[in-house]
């Protein structure tokens with residue numbers, strides 16, 4: 149397997165959570181990492197604390213001009229592009245009869261459409277390097293959380309398009325895979341206005357016993373899966389469950 153040292157990796161949504169964890173994981177292993185997010189202060193703080201291996205850009209992946217700028221900057225920063233991690237995502241919940249149509253379109257724009265558009269932009273650069281794309285799915289496609297249909301539907305789309313893009317891009321030696329994480333404490337629920345920090349931490353930790361391994365996950369455990377999928381040269385079109393066994397549907401009856 150090749151090493152990530154010297155790889156150029158673009159990670160969307162690197163200002164917090166799993167994207168931030170991944171940026172730190174890859175930069176310390178010698179990769180040239182480019183991260184983005186809409187909140188400048190978050191992106192700057194992460195990039196500055198990582199150092200020269202990390203370039204932080206304020207960019208909204210739902211905007212075409214920002215996507216162009218982002219891919220261009222990642223190629224310049226890393227001297228090409230070996231990996232695209234379509235990590236940026238948002239949560240949306242609500243009872244089906246009360247869902248706001250624009251909200252639904254927005255969640256699909258961020259979680260599905262923007263990653264597809266970025267993949268198209270990255271394709272010629274990744275083809276030069278035999279590169280790889282990693283999408284972020286969710287355990288919401290394995291376990292049904294009432295009220296979470298918008299988020300679950302967007303993640304189901306991500307898993308479906310992973311397989312099609314793997315088939316489409318394989319002849320260019322570009323691999324496409326997806327990670328299906330279980331619960332990891334990040335900002336996603338708070339940013340969606342669902343819980344404050346304390347309630348989010350309690351809610352996730354209360355889910356520990358639903359995981360076969362008895363605990364929620366850590367950011368670096370998701371980064372380890374990204375690492376594998378960026379390097380594994382004979383793995384494509386797959387969804388890897390990194391969820392402590394949450395998706396198994398533990399039943400103690």
Ligand SMILES: NC(=O)c1ccc[n+]([C@@H]2O[C@H](COP(=O)([O-])OP(=O)(O)OC[C@H]3O[C@@H](n4cnc5c(N)ncnc54)[C@H](OP(=O)(O)O)[C@@H]3O)[C@@H](O)[C@H]2O)c1
Nearest residue numbers: 161164165166185186187208209236237331332334335336
């Ligand atoms: N944490 C979990 O338990 C879990 C489980 C399964 C899957 N996931 C998936 O993992 C991925 C990362 O989520 P996370 O848990 O790490 O949440 P997070 O801490 O909220 O990180 C998501 C990041 O995406 C950025 N983002 C959102 N919309 C964006 C946009 N339009 N353009 C650019 N950046 C954008 C956010 O920054 P700005 O708001 O500043 O733009 C934020 O930093 C998501 O795809 C999520 O669905 C998470």
